[in-house]
Amino acid sequence: MRILFIGDIVAKPGRAAVREVLPDLIKKEKIDLVVANIENLAHGKGVTVKTVEEIKEAGVDIMTSGNHIWAREEFADTLSNDPTILRPANYPADTPGYGFTYANVGKEKVLIINLLGRQWMNEPTDEPYRTVDAILLDQIEKEKPKVIVVDFHAEATSEKAAMGWFLDGRVSAVVGTHTHIPSADTQILPKGTGFVTDVGMTGALHSVLGVEPSIIIKRQKDPYPVKFEWAETGPKVFQSVLVKTKRGGGAASIERVDKTLP
Numbered sequence: 001m002r003i004l005f006i007g008d009i010v011a012k013p014g015r016a017a018v019r020e021v022l023p024d025l026i027k028k029e030k031i032d033l034v035v036a037n038i039e040n041l042a043h044g045k046g047v048t049v050k051t052v053e054e055i056k057e058a059g060v061d062i063m064t065s066g067n068h069i070w071a072r073e074e075f076a077d078t079l080s081n082d083p084t085i086l087r088p089a090n091y092p093a094d095t096p097g098y099g100f101t102y103a104n105v106g107k108e109k110v111l112i113i114n115l116l117g118r119q120w121m122n123e124p125t126d127e128p129y130r131t132v133d134a135i136l137l138d139q140i141e142k143e144k145p146k147v148i149v150v151d152f153h154a155e156a157t158s159e160k161a162a163m164g165w166f167l168d169g170r171v172s173a174v175v176g177t178h179t180h181i182p183s184a185d186t187q188i189l190p191k192g193t194g195f196v197t198d199v200g201m202t203g204a205l206h207s208v209l210g211v212e213p214s215i216i217i218k219r220q221k222d223p224y225p226v227k228f229e230w231a232e233t234g235p236k237v238f239q240s241v242l243v244k245t246k247r248g249g250g251a252a253s254i255e256r257v258d259k260t261l262p
């Protein structure tokens with residue numbers, strides 16, 4: 001099976017890059033399943049019904065997220081009822097939304113799990129190791145999925161690497177998101193799990209993580225409050241990884257698929 005995972009799609013340039021790249025890429029690489037992180041989909045923070053529709057039309061099947069998923073009420077009000085959209089599973093159980101879901105690829109059921117890290121991430125989440133253990137224990141018994149993809153949305157590279165090793169041999173791939181900076185460490189861990197510390201971002205190239213650079217410079221240099229403005233012009237990047245799985249569910253390969261668009 002060929003699974004494409006797209007790094008955090010940020011604002012209008014990110015959605016445009018998905019529309020420009022994804023339909024052809026799906027055909028060319030014979031991709032069976034497209035998963036994308038959408039926490040920054042609608043004007044940089046959160047999601048709306050309209051922006052979700054836009055990327056679904058371009059070919060995105062399952063959407064994961066992270067700490068910014070709560071930015072707009074549309075998530076809690078409506079989108080949290082859509083089982084193709086995830087919020088990290090280690091948020092409290094009484095918060096809206098799904099922490100894991102299934103995608104049907106032919107006769108196969110693919111399990112997708114979303115988790116949030118805790119280092120430098122001030123969110124009210126449970127510890128992700130025990131959360132993922134509980135999901136795997138329960139779901140492997142009930143549904144027996146062979147192909148399992150985990151999006152670990154975290155700041156610290158060490159936390160993401162540790163989760164990769166923790167899940168090695170138990171899931172097909174562990175991919176990191178959240179930093180918006182792609183890492184060059186795609187690898188197959190010893191027991192067969194595909195891993196990358198961070199998939200990166202899909203959005204404006206001339207930006208600081210998607211935000212207009214002058215704003216971030218002001219924020220870091222001066223004591224005055226500044227409003228975030230998302231970079232909306234100039235070249236765009238599409239950053240993703242392609243995971244090919246073997247019959248038993250382990251990863252045969254994981255490689256970066258990155259494109260720069262004018």
Ligand SMILES: [Fe+2]
Pocket residue numbers: 008039040066178179180
């Ligand atoms: Fe993000």
Ligand SMILES: [Fe+2]
Pocket residue numbers: 039066067068153178
């Ligand atoms: Fe994030």
